[in-house]
Amino acid sequence: MANEYTPDLITLISEEGEEIEFEILDIIENEIGKFFVLYPYYENPDDAVNDPGEYYIFEVQEVDGEEELAEIEDDELLDKLAEEFEKRYNESFFDDEDNEE
Numbered sequence: 001m002a003n004e005y006t007p008d009l010i011t012l013i014s015e016e017g018e019e020i021e022f023e024i025l026d027i028i029e030n031e032i033g034k035f036f037v038l039y040p041y042y043e044n045p046d047d048a049v050n051d052p053g054e055y056y057i058f059e060v061q062e063v064d065g066e067e068e069l070a071e072i073e074d075d076e077l078l079d080k081l082a083e084e085f086e087k088r089y090n091e092s093f094f095d096d097e098d099n100e101e
Contacts, residue, residue: 007023007024008024012038012069021040022039022040022056023038023040023041024038025037025038025085026085030084032077033059035072035081036057037055037057038058039055055085057082057085058070059072
């Protein structure tokens, strides 16, 4: 299969110590900083059916020379990043569809 898709995955550890795997949908870098757009990853497609379909945006922060992901507290910034991601995602999706015809 030449067109087999392999997602870019990252594992985060919740405050309760649970490991949660996410697919990296996008990385946004701008004058404010660097941000990861993540979507929960399920090895079993049946598990994804029950997912509410929400993606998450985290800010990359450097702590002791290591990159860590942090929640974004600023709702205005979060809205701006979500708008940018959705625009980029839709442009990419529709461009791919147009090229297939």
